Amino acid sequence: MATKKTIVQAFTEMAPEYEQKVDGELHKFWGWSYAGFVDNLIQITPLRPGDRILDVATGTSVIPRELQYRGKSEGSIVGLDITLAMLNSGKQIMQSNGGMKDIHLACGSALSMPFRNDHFDVVLCGLASHHMDVTILLAEMNRVLKRGGHLTIADVGGSPAWRHPVIKNMIRMGTFLYFLPSEGPARARSESSALSNVRTVDEWGKALAQQGFGSIEITRLSTNHFWAPAPLVMRAKKP
Numbered sequence: 001m002a003t004k005k006t007i008v009q010a011f012t013e014m015a016p017e018y019e020q021k022v023d024g025e026l027h028k029f030w031g032w033s034y035a036g037f038v039d040n041l042i043q044i045t046p047l048r049p050g051d052r053i054l055d056v057a058t059g060t061s062v063i064p065r066e067l068q069y070r071g072k073s074e075g076s077i078v079g080l081d082i083t084l085a086m087l088n089s090g091k092q093i094m095q096s097n098g099g100m101k102d103i104h105l106a107c108g109s110a111l112s113m114p115f116r117n118d119h120f121d122v123v124l125c126g127l128a129s130h131h132m133d134v135t136i137l138l139a140e141m142n143r144v145l146k147r148g149g150h151l152t153i154a155d156v157g158g159s160p161a162w163r164h165p166v167i168k169n170m171i172r173m174g175t176f177l178y179f180l181p182s183e184g185p186a187r188a189r190s191e192s193s194a195l196s197n198v199r200t201v202d203e204w205g206k207a208l209a210q211q212g213f214g215s216i217e218i219t220r221l222s223t224n225h226f227w228a229p230a231p232l233v234m235r236a237k238k239p
Helices: 004-029 034-043 062-069 084-096 134-144 165-183 185-197 201-210
Strands: 052-056 076-081 103-107 120-126 145-156 214-220 231-237
Touching: 004 034, 004 084, 004 165, 004 185, 034 062, 034 120, 034 145, 034 231, 052 062, 052 134, 062 076, 062 084, 062 103, 062 120, 076 084, 084 103, 120 134, 134 145, 134 201, 165 185, 201 214, 201 231
Parallel strands: 052 076, 052 120, 076 103, 120 145
Antiparallel strands: 145 231, 214 231
16 A cells, blocks of 8 residues: 555645546546536435535545535535645635635545544545545544434445456556656556555445445446446445
């Protein structure tokens, strides 16, 4: 797994062009726009007036901004990210678009969240879980969610074949070489090492259940290429 320092460096370097880069990569591998991906995540998440919402690994605050635009901020929206440069980019965008009403940004680790127990009604996380220890991440999400609270995670899904050492090493090397020329060594290291955290549908189901979540639903989204790992959306509820 890439170190915290490597991941922060990679996303600090990406921050000025993060949204354009993600949009291009989603188009290339999955045929999704970044806006379409976020729209899907929000549409399938139960949201009620007054909900306290946490967006984990918020990046440049794309999800909180979209929630506010849709009038989903009657309660409050918190965006958490470990990379200060990403949060600062998000702040600049929001300020240029009329401000940050009902959106609060916090710099901190998703593996040790700076929030009290049973605080949020909804927790979201898009395109980030593969950079973290999923077991610890889910435990923290469960901790900060209220009873009856909803969880939605969207990220790349894996194949059982990836667990074979030869295939795993080939994919890791291919990922490193793909990102190295255009994105630099920090991004190449962070993406290639993230393979260990990518889960299959069955592995996600087991991980969610082991952390105490119920009403688990996992959906495989469409992708343009048969060889590309399909995006998954995981929905669950804290009993």
